[in-house]
Amino acid sequence: MNVVIVGGGVIGLMCAYRLREAGYEVTVIDQTKGTDNCSFGNAGYIAPSHIIPLASPGVVAQGLRWMLSSTSPFYIKPRLSGSLIRWGWNFYRNATEQKVRENAPHLYNISVLSRELTIRMDRELDHGFELETRGCFMLYNTPEAQKAESRLAEEARKFGMEVPVLSADEVRRMEPGISSGILGGVYFPVDCHINPPKMMNTLRAACSRMGVDFGYDQCAENFSVTGKKITAVQTDKQSFSCDHLVLAGGSWLEGLGAKLGLSLPVQPGKGYSITYKGLDSGLKYPAILVDERVAISPFSDGLRIGGTMELGGLNHEINMKRVAPIVHAANLFYPGLNLRVPEPKDVWAGLRPCTPDGLPYIGPSPIHDNVTIAGGHAMVGISLAAATGYLIRQIISGEKTEIPMDAFRVNR
Ligand SMILES: Cc1cc2nc3c(=O)[nH]c(=O)nc-3n(C[C@H](O)[C@H](O)[C@H](O)COP(=O)(O)OP(=O)(O)OC[C@H]3O[C@@H](n4cnc5c(N)ncnc54)[C@H](O)[C@@H]3O)c2cc1C
Helix, strand or coil, X not given: CEEEEECCCHHHHHXXXXXXXXXXXXXXXXXXXXXXXXXXCCCCEEXXXXXXXXXXXXXXXHHHHHHCCCCCCXXXXXXXXXXXXXXXXXXXXXXXXXXXXXXXXXXXXXXXXXXXXXXXXXXXXXXXXXXXXXXXEEEECCHHHHHHHHHHHHHHHHCCCCCCEEEHHHHHHHCCCCCCCCCEEEXXXXXXXXXXXXXXXXXXXXXXXXXXXXXXXXXXXXXXXXXXXXXXXXXXXXXXXXXXXXXXXXXXXXXXXXXXXXXXXXXXXXXXXXXXXXXXXXXXXXXXXXXXXXXXXXXCCEEEEEEEEEECCCCCCCCHHHHHHHHHHHXXXXXXCCCCCCCHHHCEEEEEEECXXXXXXXXXXXXXXXXXXXXXXXXXXXXXXXXXXXXXXXXXXXXXXXCCCHHHCXXX
């Protein structure tokens, strides 16, 4: 069977890897050269600790407060967009205690599966993801964030995770570079981190070696449909016939789905990152600075910091007013780093594909016989990619899936 995958981000590549491994003929189409998308510039966390979906109580009120500030880590660009209004309403309805309680176990199940698979793949691919199993800190400097994180730690313990809540001194004993002025932190030993460009390049090379074909630099624009089956994908350059189609188009998923009569609400959530190449920070652990929503990731070849969530449509424009606070937060928590605010050309921007309930879409199209969807992973695409590829292969092969998939179905 010949499978065409639209989207060569981490989700598309993980699907390609698993499907090719199972003997399918696989072609990945991407509108870019495959050297930059959301899967390259992120923080690289493989984080079973992220059991609370983006849509959660408190996020709406906090988001509205933040929207009044031009330097805050969250922003919605006001615009008359039917898709944004529908998405916002759905997000609001899903941001309840009950929904979070329902969704957290599903996020946990898929995260744990994904962690195991990512660790195994890293080993099989000669440590090509540069995966480190050191855990991750959630650091705070306000009592509000301390309270929220301690509550999150309690929730995580209910899933059996070991989650120590540490004082500033205890944190500094593990990571001396952190400021003595912080209030403390929660440590998640279960979390891992990878080096995103290394992971993407390793994955692409592995897929190539296995015989996956790539159609880079071409945009999937139309589909040939016969009855309930897609028979070909037309790009702006050529046509690819297919027995099965996988849509893994990240933040473009909603538009791609609409061409096939599918409703796949997704809003692009822009984030920025800055990579200080070659900087030996001496840091051992990745960390999230909770008050500022900033992530710090030490890699073998430098240090990356990132943050912000801007719902402003499909664009990669850089707003330096929101970039500078990311650097300032890193310097506040790690005074020895003395990081400089970069030129706009040295800032990376990526679009997180955000669904209104914080769970990805992983499953068959409800109106086609040969279409499967894999996308909408928002802030956890790297975390959940390995499991997504594995589960997509099980779904397409008609096998029993490793975990229950109902929560991730497309028409939920
Ligand atoms: C600052 C930041 C930090 C993050 N940190 C983390 C983290 O620590 N851990 C984590 O798990 N996640 C993190 N994320 C989120 C993660 O990066 C995303 O969830 C993930 O990369 C999404 O992967 P994807 O393959 O769905 O989308 P993408 O990587 O965007 O890939 C989709 C691809 O589809 C292509 N495409 C779309 N439409 C078409 C078309 N019509 N024709 C051809 N090609 C098409 C696009 O060009 C794109 O290359 C972070 C994101 C940001 C912005």
